Amino acid sequence: MANLQDVAKAAGVSKTTVSRFLNGSLELPDRTVQQIETAIRALNYVPNPHARRLSLGRSDTVALVVPDIATPFFATFVSAVEEAADARGLTLALHATLNRSRREMKYLDFIAHGHADGLIFVTNHASDAAVAAKINAAGRCVVVDEDVVGAEVPKLFCDNLQGGALAGRHLAEAGHRHVLFVGGVEEMISGARRYQGFRRGFEQCAGPQARIDRICGQYTYEAGHAAARRFLQSDPRPTAIFASSDELAIGTLEVLREAGVSVPREVSLIGFDDVGPLHLFAPAITAVRQPVRDLGRRALELVFDSDWKDREKLHSEELLPVRLIARESVAPPIRTT
Amino acid sequence: MANLQDVAKAAGVSKTTVSRFLNGSLELPDRTVQQIETAIRALNYVPNPHARRLSLGRSDTVALVVPDIATPFFATFVSAVEEAADARGLTLALHATLNRSRREMKYLDFIAHGHADGLIFVTNHASDAAVAAKINAAGRCVVVDEDVVGAEVPKLFCDNLQGGALAGRHLAEAGHRHVLFVGGVEEMISGARRYQGFRRGFEQCAGPQARIDRICGQYTYEAGHAAARRFLQSDPRPTAIFASSDELAIGTLEVLREAGVSVPREVSLIGFDDVGPLHLFAPAITAVRQPVRDLGRRALELVFDSDWKDREKLHSEELLPVRLIARESVAPPIRTT
Numbered sequence: 001m002a003n004l005q006d007v008a009k010a011a012g013v014s015k016t017t018v019s020r021f022l023n024g025s026l027e028l029p030d031r032t033v034q035q036i037e038t039a040i041r042a043l044n045y046v047p048n049p050h051a052r053r054l055s056l057g058r059s060d061t062v063a064l065v066v067p068d069i070a071t072p073f074f075a076t077f078v079s080a081v082e083e084a085a086d087a088r089g090l091t092l093a094l095h096a097t098l099n100r101s102r103r104e105m106k107y108l109d110f111i112a113h114g115h116a117d118g119l120i121f122v123t124n125h126a127s128d129a130a131v132a133a134k135i136n137a138a139g140r141c142v143v144v145d146e147d148v149v150g151a152e153v154p155k156l157f158c159d160n161l162q163g164g165a166l167a168g169r170h171l172a173e174a175g176h177r178h179v180l181f182v183g184g185v186e187e188m189i190s191g192a193r194r195y196q197g198f199r200r201g202f203e204q205c206a207g208p209q210a211r212i213d214r215i216c217g218q219y220t221y222e223a224g225h226a227a228a229r230r231f232l233q234s235d236p237r238p239t240a241i242f243a244s245s246d247e248l249a250i251g252t253l254e255v256l257r258e259a260g261v262s263v264p265r266e267v268s269l270i271g272f273d274d275v276g277p278l279h280l281f282a283p284a285i286t287a288v289r290q291p292v293r294d295l296g297r298r299a300l301e302l303v304f305d306s307d308w309k310d311r312e313k314l315h316s317e318e319l320l321p322v323r324l325i326a327r328e329s330v331a332p333p334i335r336t337t
Numbered sequence: 338m339a340n341l342q343d344v345a346k347a348a349g350v351s352k353t354t355v356s357r358f359l360n361g362s363l364e365l366p367d368r369t370v371q372q373i374e375t376a377i378r379a380l381n382y383v384p385n386p387h388a389r390r391l392s393l394g395r396s397d398t399v400a401l402v403v404p405d406i407a408t409p410f411f412a413t414f415v416s417a418v419e420e421a422a423d424a425r426g427l428t429l430a431l432h433a434t435l436n437r438s439r440r441e442m443k444y445l446d447f448i449a450h451g452h453a454d455g456l457i458f459v460t461n462h463a464s465d466a467a468v469a470a471k472i473n474a475a476g477r478c479v480v481v482d483e484d485v486v487g488a489e490v491p492k493l494f495c496d497n498l499q500g501g502a503l504a505g506r507h508l509a510e511a512g513h514r515h516v517l518f519v520g521g522v523e524e525m526i527s528g529a530r531r532y533q534g535f536r537r538g539f540e541q542c543a544g545p546q547a548r549i550d551r552i553c554g555q556y557t558y559e560a561g562h563a564a565a566r567r568f569l570q571s572d573p574r575p576t577a578i579f580a581s582s583d584e585l586a587i588g589t590l591e592v593l594r595e596a597g598v599s600v601p602r603e604v605s606l607i608g609f610d611d612v613g614p615l616h617l618f619a620p621a622i623t624a625v626r627q628p629v630r631d632l633g634r635r636a637l638e639l640v641f642d643s644d645w646k647d648r649e650k651l652h653s654e655e656l657l658p659v660r661l662i663a664r665e666s667v668a669p670p671i672r673t674t
Contacts, residue, residue: 068416068419069406069412069415069416069419069431070412070413070415070416071412072407072409072412074412075406075407075408075409075411075412076407078406078407078433079405079406079407079433082405082406082433082435083435086435086437086440091432091443091444092432092433093430093431093432094406094430094431094432094433095428095429095430095431096415096416096419096429096431098419098420098423100423103423106428107428250614250617253617254616254617257617276613276614277587277613277614277618279591280587280590280591280594280618280619281614281617281618281619282617282618282619282620282621283619284619
């Protein structure tokens with residue numbers, strides 16, 4: 001493979017000239033530029049990016065750390081960041097942590113010392129002081145989707161409070177008074193805020209008869225299965241379920257189907273995220289839609305448009321609005337009393 | 338931040354000793370090892386991975402290049418590779434090319450000179466000699482899912498021929514004689530082989546009356562929409578559609594729904610991939626299921642278990658079996674003649 005020396009020789013200039021030209025620290029006459037570029041093309045020379053990073057301290061790379069990309073939400077989010085990175089001519093290095101702290105720390109180390117130009121960090125478990133410390137040390141890092149308490153960086157979330165309230169009001173307006181909230185743990189802002197908004201929206205509209213049962217866990221199919229099984233055993237049964245992620249809604253629906261419980265005739269169901277093809281389900285599922293692609297685009301903007309020198313103003317929180325997509329899975333409850 | 342010099346000083350040894358110890362080229366007495374490790378911990382020293390890579394030529398990193406991870410198929414595939422990498426203690430660097438050659442070349446350059454231990458490459462467009470050349474130059478590279486003609490490396494695909502045949506036989510056995518194949522272009526092995534298998538399976542079973550219409554394009558929702566619109570305008574209409582990816586099946590179903598065409602009463606539908614939640618659709622969609630997680634696991638094994646010194650045996654092709662999941666979207670055709 002051709003090296004810098006070969007390029008220099010073919011272009012008739014010194015190795016230092018080529019090197020400084022390539023790292024942008026030397027202006028050259030057009031003719032010399034042309035000679036170097038011709039030599040690079042002719043020899044198919046590719047600068048070693050590690051050597052280049054060592055000398056430049058930058059890489060034109062954005063790193064993105066997500067828990068797991070097998071869910072439609074994260075897959076779509078990553079795809080939006082990739083589109084935005086492509087538009088800026090950046091390469092994207094993606095790392096999936098499987099939502100394990102150990103793996104998060106490993107990738108944060110990897111990145112903090114890897115001279116990426118910026119980092120978008122997404123976790124899906126309760127905060128961890130060690131992770132926060134590493135994020136603060138990582139430089140240009142933006143926290144998205146779930147909070148990392150103690151990380152003093154720009155943060156970007158969907159408006160979980162508003163989303164919960166939309167779901168709560170929708171169920172109350174359909175006539176429900178006893179409902180089940182299935183969601184994340186209280187220690188995560190999505191879990192806490194979706195519940196807080198849901199309670200507020202539901203109680204304001206349903207009045208003193210309002211009763212909310214709550215099951216907390218992970219945003220997984222398995223947690224949806226478990227919640228639906230607990231629902232089936234409850235007495236009296238709530239007349240509606242707010243399953244606050246696509247996975248929870250799908251998991252819940254699977255168990256209800258198997259048990260022969262009809263949605264929405266016997267129980268209403270409302271989801272959150274609305275990334276999967278919920279509109280094709282039987283019945284089509286009503287859900288709060290997250291602006292997933294907007295989250296991806298905005299996250300990359302925050303990496304590049306934030307003033308990273310002003311540490312005081314850096315610690316900010318931005319919320320993107322959500323909306324309710326009404327379909328066929330919510331109906332008035334059957335009156336049993 | 339502590340540097341190598343600080344560690345050497347604290348441990349009471351020379352900088353060269355620490356450096357050679359860290360890159361594994363120097364055996365030291367236990368006591369000295371302990372002194373260095375204590376100093377590293379006390380100073381929270383982290384070796385610069387770029388410098389380390391330059392000296393070692395390896396990185397404990399596997400690179401994975403995929404077209405787009407927003408589809409459930411690729412998202413699940415990536416997640417399986419991540420699990421397998423985690424089990425081997427490897428970090429994974431993911432790159433999404435948006436299925437654009439320019440971006441594929443960029444990431445292949447990036448990786449070829451980045452000293453990743455191995456590379457899993459997935460494209461979703463017809464082959465390109467320049468891409469093949471770069472793959473051959475990249476070292477330990479495995480091609481998965483779609484072929485790159487000219488790449489002389491281990492290749493791993495699902496058994497597209499078998500999958501097509503399963504779908505063709507299933508439709509013929511249900512009584513269909515005029516069917517529509519919606520699939521990838523002939524220049525891609527998935528497009529060519531799924532069609533070839535489909536034709537063979539269908540014709541063998543349906544006999545001389547067999548008629549297959551064919552629409553080729555990309556594996557996207559939009560292509561599914563376009564194919565379904567052409568289907569609606571065709572006269573006579575085929576009585577069944579084989580939409581040979583999840584996206585094509587979903588896109589097709591969306592347009593049929595909108596047009597009020599009932600599946601399977603007016604037209605039968607069979608999909609391919611079966612990664613999305615097709616079992617919850619109305620109707621639940623019959624599909625050929627790809628072993629996506631097995632593809633991910635096996636791809637990583639091939640990177641590490643292939644004999645990369647024996648270039649002659651390297652160029653191999655391995656197929657993983659698929660199976661048909663029969664649900665509710667295929668029924669006998671309405672007899673109009």
